[in-house]
Amino acid sequence: MPGPQLTDKSLLRSIRRGGIHPSRVLPAAANGHGGQRTGRPTMRLPCKAVSPLTAAICDTLYKQGATHMEWTDISITVAKRDADTAEAIATMVANGGIYIEDYSDLEQAAWEIAHIDLIDEDLLKKDRNKATIHIYISPEESPAEAVAFLSERYNAEGIKHEIDLSVCRNQDWENNWKEYFKPMPVGQKLLIRPVWDNDYDPQGRTVLDIEPGLAFGSGGHDTTRLCLETLENHITPNTELLDIGCGSGILGIAGLLLGAKSATGVDIDELAVKTARENGEMNGFTEPKYTVFQGNLTDKVSGKYDVVVANIVADIIVMFTKDVGRFLKDDGIYITSGIIDTREQDVLDAFEKYGFEVVGRHESCGWLCFETRLKNNVS
Numbered sequence: 001m002p003g004p005q006l007t008d009k010s011l012l013r014s015i016r017r018g019g020i021h022p023s024r025v026l027p028a029a030a031n032g033h034g035g036q037r038t039g040r041p042t043m044r045l046p047c048k049a050v051s052p053l054t055a056a057i058c059d060t061l062y063k064q065g066a067t068h069m070e071w072t073d074i075s076i077t078v079a080k081r082d083a084d085t086a087e088a089i090a091t092m093v094a095n096g097g098i099y100i101e102d103y104s105d106l107e108q109a110a111w112e113i114a115h116i117d118l119i120d121e122d123l124l125k126k127d128r129n130k131a132t133i134h135i136y137i138s139p140e141e142s143p144a145e146a147v148a149f150l151s152e153r154y155n156a157e158g159i160k161h162e163i164d165l166s167v168c169r170n171q172d173w174e175n176n177w178k179e180y181f182k183p184m185p186v187g188q189k190l191l192i193r194p195v196w197d198n199d200y201d202p203q204g205r206t207v208l209d210i211e212p213g214l215a216f217g218s219g220g221h222d223t224t225r226l227c228l229e230t231l232e233n234h235i236t237p238n239t240e241l242l243d244i245g246c247g248s249g250i251l252g253i254a255g256l257l258l259g260a261k262s263a264t265g266v267d268i269d270e271l272a273v274k275t276a277r278e279n280g281e282m283n284g285f286t287e288p289k290y291t292v293f294q295g296n297l298t299d300k301v302s303g304k305y306d307v308v309v310a311n312i313v314a315d316i317i318v319m320f321t322k323d324v325g326r327f328l329k330d331d332g333i334y335i336t337s338g339i340i341d342t343r344e345q346d347v348l349d350a351f352e353k354y355g356f357e358v359v360g361r362h363e364s365c366g367w368l369c370f371e372t373r374l375k376n377n378v379s
Helices: 052-068 080-090 106-114 143-157 176-180 222-231 250-257 270-282 314-327 341-353
Strands: 012-015 043-046 070-079 098-102 130-137 161-169 184-186 190-194 206-210 240-244 262-267 290-294 305-311 328-340 356-364 367-374
Touching: 070 080, 070 143, 080 098, 080 130, 080 143, 130 143, 143 161, 184 222, 190 250, 206 250, 206 270, 222 250, 222 305, 222 328, 222 356, 222 367, 240 250, 240 314, 250 262, 250 270, 250 290, 250 305, 262 270, 270 290, 305 314, 314 328, 314 341, 328 341, 341 356, 341 367
Parallel strands: 190 206, 240 262, 240 305, 262 290, 305 328
Antiparallel strands: 012 098, 043 161, 070 130, 070 161, 098 130, 184 190, 328 367, 356 367
């Protein structure tokens, strides 16, 4: 009997300004990706310039969306070769999240992401030479400015593109994505289990229960997996761990499940802090074993740690690296991920500037994870 087929929603590659989980596609009002269309027509706009008609259409969508608490889905289709640059530009206006449809490595992704080798025929017909970037504009914002900005920047970069606008209902996003988030083994020891899935075999692994909600960190993204795999090599019964930008709390909780003495998380996002605490409790960890603060690293955190992990983005890693040293014990390890390969040198320059030496480098699908120590502590 044939197994389940892979369909469109299974392969939505989610990005968070350089790496995000599907659950952060919409903030505040929804828990995931895969929004259902409202039935209103989708409009295809040629984007050599933004005409008054385009602006009028955007404003109409905005007014309709604001009235019914609906989000505007702006999708930008570009040649595959331009996808990274187009995505970087799109993140500048993606106040409601972003994801990318990229079918160039469909067969490999089907197995790696969904563990399925039977692919829906409609997916096989997708254009492998194009990518579509989706960004979401909240009901409180007008999409007109976003479209104008995107068109201007893409034209300046010489990127040929098409923009579609449609409207998504908040309630349709609530549960659709959960169908595609399945238990997954990570590294040698862990199994990440979404709390709603009870049909799984741990196969001797330690089970980490997760409800990502609206916070980044389900274990599905390459950056998170790289961190989890790297953490396995540095956790002992005496390890005190600090997770910068903790999101769902998955890294700190994983450290505790792997045997760490304690874990501390910090995030500027109030919702992420709430989610991290709830996930900690779900796995049996509360204060003082697992502590989560809301705020900036330097304002909220004190003490020194054996392991500091930051799965965020290159710019924030560069900014935080100057302060991280004072939170590390003499033989501490600093693990960083969320770094797209095009930003590698910027991060390496920051390590060099602030006295860190790279002792490990890991890569997956264009994302990098580094293990570093302060130079005077490298043996």
